[in-house]
Amino acid sequence: MKLELLELGQETEQLSLCRISLILGVYSSNNLVDTFCRIVRKLLRTQCSILGFYKEPYLWHSSPAGFHALQTPANLGVWTYLQHFDYIDQRHPEYAGLSAYVKSQGVEHERLVAFNLKVSDSHTVGQVIFFDDQTSAFEEEDLVLVKEFTDGLVRLIRLHEDYNELKELYEQQCALNFSKTKFFQIIAHDLRAPFHGLLGFSEVLAQERDTLDETSIQNIADYLYDNAQATYNLLESLLTWAMAEGGRFIYxxxxxxxxxxxxxxxxxxxxxxxxxxxxxxxxxxxxxxxxxxxxxxxxxxxxxxxxxxxxxxxxxxxxxxxxxxxxxxxxxxxxxxxxxxxxxxxxxxxxxxxxxxxxxxxxxxxxxxxxxxxxxxxxxxxxxxxxxxxxxxxxxxxxxxxxxxxxxxxxxxxxxxxxxx
The missing domain is CATH 3.30.565.10 (Histidine kinase-like ATPase, C-terminal domain)
Structure with missing residues (x-):
């Protein structure tokens, strides 16, 4: 099996499903995923890396040749090796099994180290592996430093998620305030005109009743009835709309x-x-x-x-x-x-x-x-x-x-x- 690297763009049509990746700017000039991988590769003095987030359709391959996407394999099994550990290197008892599995997915290497992007003991957002064709073991001190760096990446992801959640709540509140403002504007605008007519003709009927013939009285009564009915219908519609906007309708x-x-x-x-x-x-x-x-x-x-x-x-x-x-x-x-x-x-x-x-x-x-x-x-x-x-x-x-x-x-x-x- 050989890795099929995809260019960002038309070859990555499912990019919109990569929520965390997009938060970290994979499709922008501020690509924090690639920046993270390049820094760690330099620290570990290794050539390539593959990073993936939970339930996203693409993995991210970073190397001196550039930054590319990979289609996430069905039932990706890296998690089964890493679920109880912070990282696995050549000294770890699970290393042989993880290395064989990764090779079966087309990732050829002589050495690798895999890190678990853990939020807590029971929650992870993804995994990242670094690999190349060298045979020397990674230094323990470097791995501990990279572990702290991956923890920082996870904290950054959580901050971005919290920010996006707060931003969404803010936008919802702005939309709700806008709806309330529009509601009162509609009331002020649409009720002013009919009430002018109602008040005017009511005044005529109250103060000039004796000067009006039956036809005029009937015309005024018809107008008042039609206008009152239309105004009532308007109020009913406004109330219904306000209740719908406020979420008071029970579905x-x-x-x-x-x-x-x-x-x-x-x-x-x-x-x-x-x-x-x-x-x-x-x-x-x-x-x-x-x-x-x-x-x-x-x-x-x-x-x-x-x-x-x-x-x-x-x-x-x-x-x-x-x-x-x-x-x-x-x-x-x-x-x-x-x-x-x-x-x-x-x-x-x-x-x-x-x-x-x-x-x-x-x-x-x-x-x-x-x-x-x-x-x-x-x-x-x-x-x-x-x-x-x-x-x-x-x-x-x-x-x-x-x-x-x-x-x-x-x-x-x-x-x-x-x-x-």
């Missing part, structure tokens, strides 16, 4: 028939479809089940259908269709409309919390601008994904991919659902 997945959700949605939105003279079609097949949170998925479908109706023209024999099918390892739910469609710029901004008042529907319906943000949040919580196909003037189709059922004993049947309600 409770079950197996249930998708037609349960589509039927609920069609029953709720039937009156809106009739009002706009749009045909609402439920093509979700009976018996098709998903493993998800039924309340979240019903909310997602309702948001998508509500949006589809909102942007479908009035009285033009248009249709909004809900369908679903099994595709590979997922169930795909689709909501298709024959509405005004979207530009690519609009599509790119769909799932981003928007500080601008949302686009009005074809019948001047108002929206909070948060429905699709909530949809994406709920779909993510259910380990799914959502995307849209749309073209301006040609309608839109939203596709939601959800986990299919794997264990039938968890299924919630239609009859059981009705009984529990």
């Amino acid at each position: 409770h997945p079950i197996n249930f028939e998708l037609s349960q959700s589509s039927k609920i949605v069609c029953d709720v939105l039937k009156s809106l479809a009739v009002k706009k003279q749009v045909e609402l079609i439920d093509n979700v097949p009976a018996g098709l089940k998903v493993h998800a949170d039924i309340n979240m998925i019903t909310s997602v479908i309702q948001n998508l259908v509500s949006n589809a109706l909102k942007f479908t023209p009035v009285n033009q024999q248009c249709k909004v269709t809900i369908s679903a099918k099994l595709e590979d390892d997922a169930v795909v739910v689709s909501v298709q409309d024959m509405g005004i469609g979207m530009t690519q710029e609009q599509i790119d901004k769909l799932f981003v919390p928007n500080l601008v008042v949302s686009v009005r529907g074809t019948a001047q319906e108002k929206g909070a601008g948060l429905g699709l943000v909530l949809c994406k949040r709920f779909v993510d919580l259910n380990h799914g994904r959502i995307h849209v196909e749309s073209k301006e003037g040609c309608g839109s189709t939203f596709h939601v991919y959800l986990p299919k059922v794997t264990h039938e004993h968890q299924a919630l049947t239609v009859e059981k659902h009705h009984a529990e309600n």
